[in-house]
Amino acid sequence: MKKIVLTRKAETGPEFKVVRPLGPLKGELSVPGDKSISHRAAMLASVASGRTELSNFSPSLDCLSTLTCLVSLGCEIHKKENQLSIVGKGFGQFRAPAEPLFCNNSGTTMRLLCGLLAGSDFEATLDGDASLRSRPMERVLAPLSQMGLKIVKNGPPPFTIAGGKLTGIEYVLPVASAQVKSAILLAGLQAEGKTVVVEKIPTRDHTERMLAAMKVPIEISTPAFDPSTLEGRLAKEEKEKRIAVMRAKSLASLSIKIPGDLSSAAFLVAAAVLVPKSKITIREVGLNPTRTAFLNILKRMGAEVNWKVDEERAGEPVGTITARHSGLKGTKIAGEIVPNLIDELPLLACLAAVAEGTTVIRDAEELRKKESDRIAAVTANLRKMGVKVGELEDGWAIEGPSELAGTAIESFGDHRIAMAFSVLGLVASSETLISQPECVEVSFPGFFDALEGLVK
Structure with missing residues (x-):
């Protein structure tokens, strides 16, 4: 079986991850604790x-x-x-x-x-x-x-x-x-x-x-x-x-x-939505309503994603998410919903690159004060992949769908940038290289293994 994620060492310098456009993704899994x-x-x-x-x-x-x-x-x-x-x-x-x-x-x-x-x-x-x-x-x-x-x-x-x-x-x-x-x-x-x-x-x-x-x-x-x-x-x-x-x-x-981390599950959900013929189920994941804005936005964009609460633990709703490959359409994200999906916005910006129409994301200036300037990081990397994106002071305007070129992605040592572009690399025309891939350990140790384990 071919691998979709490889570790490769440059002739000079550190290792990087190579993400290949293969699939589909299928199976059931859980994610690390929230x-x-x-x-x-x-x-x-x-x-x-x-x-x-x-x-x-x-x-x-x-x-x-x-x-x-x-x-x-x-x-x-x-x-x-x-x-x-x-x-x-x-x-x-x-x-x-x-x-x-x-x-x-x-x-x-x-x-x-x-x-x-x-x-x-x-x-x-x-x-x-x-x-x-x-x-x-x-x-x-x-x-x-x-x-x-x-x-x-x-x-x-x-x-x-x-x-x-x-x-x-x-x-x-x-x-x-x-x-x-x-x-x-x-x-x-x-x-x-x-x-x-x-x-x-x-x-x-x-x-x-x-x-x-x-x-x-x-x-x-x-x-x-x-x-x-x-x-x-x-x-x-x-x-x-x-x-x-x-x-x-x-x-x-x-x-x-501890329930599974919805912010980690989001990357696997997005991968299933992007890659043709994919369908995955994630169990025992936290479904706190102040965290499910990402799932609601995916629904609005046309994704086939469903979730249900199965139990409650220490006041936290816990349940199951199912996601399958879907066509997406552009949307607008702004206002009071933004703080409750601030971590997922770089991922949504990547999804916007393959969505039909224009996606506008505003009121997210807080992204400039994260582990990297995530607005600038997403803009630079999307442009490398051939996406038409306008960088705004507090977000982006992204035109899709784009023909995605495999390229070298600069993660800036930021775990969410590395994972978002690893997901997008699954549907690029050729290999995508992720720099400083070890940064994913900050929030999702085993991310690349989880992605690889879903390939069928």
């Missing part, structure tokens, strides 16, 4: 009462960074493959780290740790790799400093914080960010009085669901409005959401099998 849920489960387990058992914990480098930092803070963590046992000791029991907490490439680790450590009576320095050092942290440090966190050394990473006595605040998120929201809520569990986070645009709600599962009182509300008045109509239009917590006496420990 990265967002794994981060939060580990951090909350570290301050819970008693032992938490986590299975199918994400093997991603990002989540391993979280575990490494927690161990540096004195947490007792027992790990065997993707099974974890974490002994929680409650808030205020962390020890001062002997060295800076190195978060590698993980913005979630860095931002959530700021909230988790906000009530601790010691200083901690947080640092990361070159990519993380370039990403914005003021958005999380600003509200936490309003609550009482001291910024000993400000600026981009590395920065130093000192925890202490915290006071609850009401904070309106200026930028839709589940990470900032979660950091404030983690600090709020250690603060005097009520802490309220106000969202104008909904974001991932994994933190809220897990806190509720751990028996933490949490209030989630939207304001009442009178549609007969201008003020009421404006309130409805804003769809404001308020999430409130008080100081927590304790968090109940959990035993949970």
